[in-house]
Amino acid sequence: MLKQRDGAAVETAAVEAFRRAFRGEALLPDDAGYDAARRIWNASIDKHPGLVARCAVTDDVIRAVNFARENNLLVAVRGGGHNVAGRALCDDGIVIDLSALNAVSVDPARRTVTVQGGALLGDIDRATHPHGLAVPMGVVSKTGIAGLTLGSGVGWLVRKYGMTCDNLLSCDVVTASGELVTASETSNPDLFWGLRGGGGNFGIVTSFVFRGQPVSxxxxxxxxxxxxxxxxxxxxxxxxxxxxxxxxxxxxxxxxxxxxxxxxxxxxxxxxxxxxxxxxxxxxxxxxxxxxxxxxxxxxxxxxxxxxxxxxxxxxxxxxxxxxxxxxxxxxxxxxxxxxxxxxxxxxxxxxxxxxxxxxxxxxxxxxxxxxxxxxxxxxxxxxxxxxxxxxxxxxxxxxxxxxxxxxxxxxxxxLSEDNQDVIRAAFGSNHARLVELKNKYDPANFFSLNQNVKPRA
CATH class of the missing domain: 3.40.462.20 (Vanillyl-alcohol Oxidase; Chain A, domain 3)
Structure with missing residues (x-):
């Protein structure tokens, strides 16, 4: 059953209205495909969401965020589902699942790679390799690009070309208010700073643009x-x-x-x-x-x-x-x-x-x-x-x-397999205070809490 954060059940009429307007699959616990949708790579994670919203278009992400906010739902965001802590899932709340949004396009002249938020590293390699390019990423092809990038991203090209987040040029982000914004060095640069290593604290990235490197x-x-x-x-x-x-x-x-x-x-x-x-x-x-x-x-x-x-x-x-x-x-x-x-x-x-x-x-x-x-x-x-x-x-x-x-x-x-505020604070070091300010600006209610969470000021 889909429940609010306070434990109250969400009215059936509200759930059905959301499902009718949703372009992708909105799976409830009794639906075929629900059990497969709630499983991820790590068998240690066994959670039962109230609703799995498998988005088909960016508007589905916006619609799911607005529905979750209006109904006070706990929100988990799934890209590749490979995070060891299982933050892609939650109990009773909503999983906003981007796994079907996995398209990758390459501009070989500009050496840029545009990647939807549900893509895996293998999806990116298949698109970039014919052009003699690679995006510095991780070391397991089944990993999702979103969680990897937002957490930093370390892989086989790190010493020559830096971390995945160092090769990020811009992002399209759905914020907690349901607004779709672009973050880059010139557009919302404060948000762009926080997305490069700050985890999923500030929104759902529906699209990344990376710099492709000449690796074949x-x-x-x-x-x-x-x-x-x-x-x-x-x-x-x-x-x-x-x-x-x-x-x-x-x-x-x-x-x-x-x-x-x-x-x-x-x-x-x-x-x-x-x-x-x-x-x-x-x-x-x-x-x-x-x-x-x-x-x-x-x-x-x-x-x-x-x-x-x-x-x-x-x-x-x-x-x-x-x-x-x-x-x-x-x-x-x-x-x-x-x-x-x-x-x-x-x-x-x-x-x-x-x-x-x-x-x-x-x-x-x-x-x-x-x-x-x-x-x-x-x-x-x-x-x-x-x-x-x-x-x-x-x-x-x-x-x-x-x-x-x-x-x-x-x-x-x-x-990190566990949520530990002391560990998270230590990892961000002197950047933590700036991240708190950013959280207060973009997500003051901690709508996006299932991540390497930076808590806003009370």
């Missing part, structure tokens, strides 16, 4: 070693990546093979000249005795799918992250010790090195504040049996707690 074929892939070589591999990775050219993005991970064998690996993406890339990667490929060296030239869209199988649909997930002050020997030893205690072969610990273009953006130029951070540790617990929830969550929290002395005190919010 990259030199990339995975190199795997036995887990007992983890100390040597992680120290080599730390020393090598610190002086590597910005065309190279490389992550290290304490993971398991598809057969469940514990391993340590590096995954590499070089986006410059391939001949030069072979020379750059030669020391990596000569290091140690790997179990697997799958580095090769490949189309960039193939690079974007390499990790898809590592995050299968409908597993249980609980994630955390922390930005490190540095990747010291003590930190490496701690990571290995905790990774060796993992009880699911799907779980892993990933070390991401940033630096480069993303770090040259000023701390206050966008809402994303952690520009000085070089290393992010992602702790990604995944498992298949719901009865094991407690032990996998405990493993994640134990490693996060152990890393606190080495952390800069902040987390990457797109990795």
């Amino acid at each position: 074929t990259v030199l990339g892939g995975l190199i795997l070693y036995p887990r007992d070589k983890a100390g040597e591999v992680l120290r080599f990775y730390r020393d090598f990546i610190a002086s590597a050219p910005e065309e190279l993005t490389a992550y290290a991970g304490l993971i398991s093979t598809p057969e469940g064998v514990p391993a340590v690996g590096m995954i590499l993406c070089y986006c410059g000249d391939l001949t030069q890339g072979e020379r750059v990667l030669a020391p990596v490929r000569a290091f140690g005795t790997p179990m697997l060296d799958a580095v090769q030239p490949m189309p960039f869209p193939a690079m974007q799918t390499l990790l898809d199988d590592a995050f299968p649909d409908r597993t249980y997930n609980y994630w955390k992250s922390t930005f490190l002050k540095d990747l010291t020997d003590d930190t490496i030893d701690l990571l290995i010790d905790h990774a060796n205690r993992v009880e699911s072969p799907l779980s892993g610990v990933v070390v991401e090195y940033y630096g480069g273009a993303a770090s040259r953006v000023g701390h206050g130029e966008t809402a994303f504040a952690q520009r000085e951070a070089k290393y992010n540790v992602g702790i990604t617990a995944q498992w298949t049996d719901a009865t094991e929830n407690a032990k996998h969550i405990a493993w994640t929290n134990a490693l996060a707690d152990a890393l606190k002395p080495y952390s800069n005190g902040s987390q990457l919010l797109n990795f």
Whole structure:
């Protein structure tokens, strides 16, 4: 049943009037297709919305926002549905679902890419690659572009071309008042600032315009070693990546093979000249005795799918992250010790090195504040049996707690499984006060609350 925030049921006549005017599908709990519409990738999230509004046109988004505001509904916004915290869903309220709004168009002359808010990264790659262009995005093709961008966006091109939000040129946004506005450097620039890393606090982005970067074929892939070589591999990775050219993005991970064998690996993406890339990667490929060296030239869209199988649909997930002050020997030893205690072969610990273009953006130029951070540790617990929830969550929290002395005190919010106001405030740092002012201007009633929420002043 569709309920207001205070628990009162919404009148049937109001719901039916909304459904008649709605161009897309407006699904109630008894409708065919409702159960599929309320499921997302993370099986840990099991919520029952009162209404799922699957928008077919931008006017549907506006209509759903107005209906929700007029009926005092809790609102969740679904783009790709890949956010680990499950913010794409809610109980009893309305889900404004953009997944059918997934069109992508490319202007190769201007090198711009226009993307609707429900598109996935794979949708964008399919449209841009024939033009020799790419948008710097994430690392899993099933991820939604909207949540990724609004939370910052880190992927294979981050060191050369910056974060996804750094490549954003403009947005069309439906605000809490139901108004469709454009945000860019010249139109509503304060809102544009907040959308680049401030999460979904200020409205529903129905369309993004990105700068396309000249990337077509990259030199990339995975190199795997036995887990007992983890100390040597992680120290080599730390020393090598610190002086590597910005065309190279490389992550290290304490993971398991598809057969469940514990391993340590590096995954590499070089986006410059391939001949030069072979020379750059030669020391990596000569290091140690790997179990697997799958580095090769490949189309960039193939690079974007390499990790898809590592995050299968409908597993249980609980994630955390922390930005490190540095990747010291003590930190490496701690990571290995905790990774060796993992009880699911799907779980892993990933070390991401940033630096480069993303770090040259000023701390206050966008809402994303952690520009000085070089290393992010992602702790990604995944498992298949719901009865094991407690032990996998405990493993994640134990490693996060152990890393606190080495952390800069902040987390990457797109990795956050829980809503924690102290963590959110710390992540935004000195930008938080400005975000509060922006929230008061565009959403003073906190209509958009299911996000990395910045609360307005009372």
